[in-house]
Amino acid sequence: MRISFRYKLMLSYLLILLVMGGSVFFYLNRTLESSIIATLKDNLLSQTRLASLMLSRDAGKQSDIPALAVSLGKAVTARVTILATDGTVTGDSEVRADQLHELENHINRPEVQGALQSGYGTSVRYSATLRHDMLYAAVPVTHEGRIDGVVRLALPLSSLVSVRSGLHRTLGTALLFSFILTLIFSYILSRLTSRPLQQIASIASEMGKGNFNRRLPTGWHDELGDLAVIMNEMAEKLDDQLSRLTSERNRLDAILSGMGEGLMVTDKSGTITLVNPAFCRLFKVYEGIIDNPISNISRHPALLESHDQVSREKYELINEMTIQTPEEKFLFTHWVPLLDENGMQGVVAVFHDVTDLKRLENIRRDFVANVSHELRTPVSVIKGYSEALLDGLIKESPDKAAEFVQIILNHSERLAALVNDLLSLSEMESPDFSFDMQSISIEGTVNKVCSLMKNRADSKGIRISVAEPGKGFTVVADQGRIEQVLVNLLDNAIKYSPGKCSISVTTEDDDEFIRVSVKDTGSGIPPASIPRLFERFYRVDAGRSRNEGGTGLGLAIVKHIIQLHGGTVWAENNRDGVGATFSFTLKKD
Known part of the structure; x- marks a missing residue:
């Protein structure tokens, strides 16, 4: 059960009151009781000495002793017992003379022993005869220097009980009144004392939830004021540190997200603790991914062996590997162990995807081989x-x-065409390359190219027709490059078509584009x-293409030109199974 600080403070005040009140109660009870008993002892002892003097004066009158005891008892308002030196009761103010012989010998009573030995004796004890506590005082009776007996006075302590009860009532009433006042004042004081603490607790709770903009008032001129100042300084420092940590985390996240390389961090058991988006894509x-072993991500032997080797040898490792995800990828990896004074803590791995570099290297190698092959034959x-x-x-x-x-001339022209095509591709792949863009008419461009290719087509008996001439279609393009595209496509169509056939060029509206086929x-x-x-350099029929004088670069040039214009180019066989259709698109003006 949760008890608030205010009630704990109240309970502490009340507990202090109870402890102090109880201590005072028991102290006064015991002290006053002892004081009253001591006073009664002194008074009773004085009366006993007075009775001893009276008996000493009347010594020798043994027959008058019972009557004398009765008269003394009435005078001192106490029970008077007169004893012989051997402890025999010779007179008692509350026992008739004919019953004295029934009383037991009192020689062993402590007050009697004290009187005979030291001149007086007192004691407090329970009286079996009267059945309540009694205060006894005894003094020897002397005559001419000798002890003739002992006189003892007994006073009941019932009056002490009534005094004690009155004292208890007075102290209890005072304690109850003090308890009520303390309860009221402790409630008020606890509220006043706990209010700043509640305020501190409330603001500290908000700080614990991350709100470090709240500040405690510093107007308290005590330890709470010092605590408020310290907490405000702590909140300011925490806010500053949290801002820096957040900034660092955001910067780290931005760096990790912007990295093109995949990053993976594992602990010493091989469980992944951090990856970046590039790793996920890779x-x-x-x-x-997080909190899973590395074997759940990939079971490629080289990946697992590299991690185990770095974990075991505690040295960085650089290697290459090929993985299937499901396509084949070539990775250049850099593994670094995380070490501190406690030993191995994990592994950091950076994965560079060099698939494109490998592919470009293969393309470069194939390109060099193809160029060498194309040059070797004519040379x-x-x-x-x-x-x-x-x-x-x-x-x-x-x-x-x-x-x-003539043969030398033909092969020289073939070499010149090859070099020109290579220069065209190189020029278009240059970052500084640009087109001479202008608004051109598709109809005029198509008709112009068809006129240029007419003689070539006529030599094979091929008829070129322009269907759907696309009147009014205009595009923003480089006039010369679009003509080059059409020349290459028509030249290929003429080369690979048998004699006495037809070639058609169509222009169609294709939403935001113009399609030419x-x-x-x-x-x-x-x-x-x-x-x-x-x-x-790709050829469907390499031998026939070379015989026709082709360089193998025409369609590659067509693709580059169209893509740089923002269009697409493709080829497909005709649905009737005769011939093929090459199409490209250009954005409308």
Whole structure:
């Protein structure tokens, strides 16, 4: 059960009163009782000495002793007992003379022994004869220097009981009155005393909940005022420290969230205690990570072995690993043990996703290999035919020499086209590259390119038709680059279409875009090759493409141009199974 400080304070005041009142009560009770008994003893002893003198004067009148005892008892208002030196009762103010022989011998009474030995004796004891406590005083009766007997006076203590009861009532009344006054004043004082404490407790409770803006009043000129000053200073420091910690935590969260690398922290048992968003994205886990062992995130042997090795050897480790999440990813990892004076506390691991770098490295390697391959064939041909010409073929066979020169020219043009395409791609991938953007007419651009490609198409008996000419369609684009896109697409359509067929160019409204499509009636595209059509140097039929003079970069250039214009490009086989359609979109003006 909870008891408030105010009531504890009241109870303490009341307890102090009860302890002090009880102490005073018992002290006064015992002291007054002892004082009264001492006074009664002195008075009774004085009366006993007076009775002894009277008996000494009448010594020798043994027959008058019972009557003398009665008369003395009436005079001193006390029971008078006269004893012989052997303890025999010779007179008693409350016992008839004919009954004295029935009384027992009093020689062993303590007051009698005291009177015979030291000249007087007193005692307080219970009287079996009268059945209540009695105060006894005894003095020897002397005559001419000898002890003839002992006179004893007895006074009942019933009057002391009444005095004691009156004292108890007086003290009890005073104590009750003091208790009531103390209760009232203790309630008032406890409220006055506990009010600042309640205020301190209330504000301290708010501080405990994180509200450090509250302050205690400092007007109390006592220890509470000192406590208020200390708590205000503490709240100010805590508020400042909490602000700094919050700022540091927010900054750390921002750093962790902004890191491109995955970060993981584990304790010494391998349980994950901290990860950042990049780690979650990297391992494709978003819930139930914290407070779970690392084996629940990934069971890849290299990951678990690296963690165990760092935990065991307590040295940092740098390595590479490949994981499946489910796609394959290449990771460059850096493991560092967390050590302090108590030993190993955990492990920090940073995961760098180098998948794109690996892919770019593979692309670069493939690109170098493809360029080398594309250059090697025409260079070898040019070198071989040039050597033949230098060996005298020009003089020996001018017609054959002219044929060789034509071959050299064709391969030189192929090399020039390859270099030009490579330069175009390099130029478009440069961060400083920009288009000459202007509003152009799709209809005019399509018609212009079709006119340019007409002679090439006529040489194979191919008819180019423009369906849905897109009158009024305009886009913001680079005129020359869009013409380059259409030339590449029409050139491919002419190359891979059989003679005496048709190629159609259509322009359609596609919501926010204009869609331009080039449809041929050739052999179509193998489905497995469609996703790779726009890769550099990729050819569906490599031998035929080279024979046609292609560089393998045309569709890659088309993709770059359209994407840089904010559009998309794709290829698909025609639904009737004859030929394919290449389409691209451009935003409307």
